[in-house]
Amino acid sequence: MRVEKMPAEFVKALPILQKIRNSGYEAYFVGGSVRDVLLSRHIHDVDIATSAYPAETKQIFEHTIDIGIEHGTVLVLEEGGEYEVTTFRTEDVYVDYRRPSHVNFVRKLSEDLLRRDFTINAFALADDGEVIDLHGGLADLEARILRAVGNPTERFNEDALRIMRGLRFAAILNFDLESTTFASMKDHAHLLSKISIERIFIELDKLLTADFWQKGFRELLAIEAYPYLPGFSDKTALTHLLALPSDFKFTTAVQAWGYLAHQLGYSDGKFLLKKWKVSREFSTAVSKFLTAYDKRLKGDFSSEDLYNLGKSSLTLVEEMFAAQNLETNFEQISALDAQLQIRNKKEIAVSAGQIMTEFGIQPGPQIGQLFHQIELEIVKGHLQNTPQHIFNYVKKTLREL
The missing domain is CATH 1.20.58.560 (Methane Monooxygenase Hydroxylase; Chain G, domain 1)
Known part of the structure; x- marks a missing residue:
């Protein structure tokens, strides 16, 4: 398959790919941005993968920043933008069900795509518009299915956060979970207890604010992930959300x-x-x-x-x-x-200090209580927010004490 009309974001970044290729290396657009192009969705990030090792990428471009060079990522500053360029890589045994213990830089795109989470995220797009699909992602896009790349047990054991990512993609794209992938997510849901709650929050937050959030939330309940989320043990209460x-x-x-x-x-x-x-x-x-x-x-x-x-x-x-x-x-x-009349106490027409000076009130609880009372009366509409009205109110209040 070939993309005949690339979006403006890719067109702007094409010189980056071409410069890498002219230096003798492979380079492709990869990841979710390619998926979104194929679905005619808005692109958020442009990610580039290359056979060039980090040191080689830095030699090609004059302006770079080492933002994750130990994982193969170099930030290239060129063409009026910033582009993350990452070396093809494979990953060793994962620790904490989240991070690889070590990454190995490789020269083959096929090895790099094998480590991706879902088939619809495992595309590569060449500078001539050719879509490289080694894992049946195009068919899954057509069928609107989320399928893990390769063996789902291996994918979720490597990184349990992929479970939440899958639920999030279901909610954003309105895709169904492929049966084997669904079963593996359910089998490995307990591993979410090993994952940073901040990272889980990001995924769940995106799920809840997605267009098809009910689909993602329904799948969250179906794979029984909820007991491993803080405060989410009451399935009946959670199910009430789906009554909307x-x-x-x-x-x-x-x-x-x-x-x-x-x-x-x-x-x-x-x-x-x-x-x-x-x-x-x-x-x-x-x-x-x-x-x-x-x-x-x-x-x-x-x-x-x-x-x-x-x-x-x-x-x-x-x-x-x-x-x-x-x-x-x-x-x-x-x-x-x-x-x-006011949105906060700073908008009151006179300050507590001015009231203290005008009426000889000493610092202490009295002025705090009086000023709060003035604030409430203005909010309720019982007192106009002008110096004269406020001073008259204070005079009357002090007379009644």
């Missing part, structure tokens, strides 16, 4: 993880997400979603909810209500947002 409409897509990762945490019974996402070692910012955002969800179950949102939790959290919750055919009120959120 088949065409529903999560708007953001916060919404996906927030709704997942809600189904699992968590009222505070920080407890669950601490196990997943996510950023504090992401954990806080999910916790705000959960708080908003709980408040919405009890009634409409208030100005304080909007101020404390943010319009984004409230909107994401309302979208989940819509997905479940529950009554929604997006208009109310917009109305509350339009009426809100």
Whole structure:
């Protein structure tokens, strides 16, 4: 098969391939970018594989960076871009079910493609557009099947993260798992307990935010991988996610993880997400979603909810209500947002220091409590956010003490 019209990203990188070939070595586009070209999908990264060893690649190009030279990868800075050029390689015995103990540089493309995870990721594309398919990937693309390269037991024993990658590809591409590959993923799911939770999170996060996330999530349950994921032991609760409409897509990762945490019974996402070692910012955002969800179950949102939790959290919750055919009120959120005078306490028209000076208040708990009270009154719309109105409010409050 030949690609007649290469995408712009490949056209721009063609001089890299040609320069390597003119130096007497083989060079090809490889990996997921080739798969995406064949599926007419957007390309994210352009990866190049070559028979040139790292030292030889560095001799060909004037500007390079050793970003992973021990694994054969050199970053080439040319043609106004940055390109990872990796030497064909084979891999020795894997340690920790994730990393090879040693890599061997080789000159044959066929040896390099044999170490790839799935057949649809084991293509190479030459500079003339010829697609090199040594493992039946084109047929699997046509059949929309995910099949491990070679022996699936060997592939998943080498790198157990490939199990999560397979689920992610199913969710992104809407592909089915080939039966032998499915069985091997199920047999080796327990190896996920050996894998860094940060790496698993990346794969699951991409799965949940994919167009066909329900397919990937359904397969995750089917291969019984969930007991090896932190906090995911309740299969019944996890299955509730699949009750959402088949065409529903999560708007953001916060919404996906927030709704997942809600189904699992968590009222505070920080407890669950601490196990997943996510950023504090992401954990806080999910916790705000959960708080908003709980408040919405009890009634409409208030100005304080909007101020404390943010319009984004409230909107994401309302979208989940819509997905479940529950009554929604997006208009109310917009109305509350339009009426809100401040977004944070820094926007209050006077500072705590100015109030202390104006009324001779000494530092201490009193000014903190008073300023918080002012903040709430402004948020509720009971107090206009102007110096004069705030000073009048303080004067009245102090008189009543």
